[in-house]
Amino acid sequence: MNDIYALLEENNLSRTPCRVEILKTLSHAGVALSESEIRDKLGYNYDRTTVYRTLRNFLNQNVIHSISLEGGEVRYAMTPHKDKPHGSHHVHFYCNQCSGVYCISHKPFDTPQLPAGFSPENYDLLVHGKCKKCTV
Amino acid sequence: MNDIYALLEENNLSRTPCRVEILKTLSHAGVALSESEIRDKLGYNYDRTTVYRTLRNFLNQNVIHSISLEGGEVRYAMTPHKDKPHGSHHVHFYCNQCSGVYCISHKPFDTPQLPAGFSPENYDLLVHGKCKKCTV
């Protein structure tokens, strides 16, 4: 709870109920959530616009990050502390069965060689498969 | 031209102008295209619905594949021949400057270890950076 207040202060964001609740929801979720899932968990007490604006603020400050899935679906999750925005390596896992999205790692991994002329800046790896819970 | 006809036949798709033109456009593009870019290149001679349905057919037959970008944007590109749908490794490159998307490779690459319980099926790597043309 205090860490959420701290997070808001560090990023110069005022402590409003909506912001606090969204951060609480995302940190307890375990998986990445879509905007509608977030709003659902908050009991539809906040307007769609407000949630989107709040998420956008958090994204700008790198408090959260977004994961884009096939078909254009977007999920949001807490950013593991102090991610450097450039030169970053992200691994996410999408479960084909429960469609849950997990943040696996934000640490460097081996990357394939690119053709001459392409200068990489960051890497996003999305792994599809069966997650922990769905593997019986 | 004949290879496009062959591609349609192999996949049991009738040879309609719309299908032929979309495949021609995608094979000559060099980069992945969005639905609106495709329709633009076809001079808005086809309905949005028709283009979407055509793309969906091509996706189902694995004639083309889609790449999902940050913010939910989707681009479409030809599938390099005979991609096996499972156990596949895809590398795509997004240029931060010209926002072009390139298919780099569909061949296996080193992948990071996943936590216990996660069974990977396929890997999609999206690299952000500066592309060939934009590197002066």
Add this chain to the structure above:
DNA sequence: GTTATATTTGCAACAGCGTTGCAAATCCTT
């Protein structure tokens, strides 16, 4: 604690992507 200013919220409206239902047009077979 009260006032004033800046920020945040809700509402209404809008834009874009992708889908469905249905009727008209086109394709493939014979």
Add this chain to the structure above:
DNA sequence: AAGGATTTGCAACGCTGTTGCAAATATAAC
């Protein structure tokens, strides 16, 4: 050239995300 099956266009819709503006709330100053 005629038949039925497939494809296309149109209208309408749903969902995600955005903007403008007025009301509500937070922050700072007194």
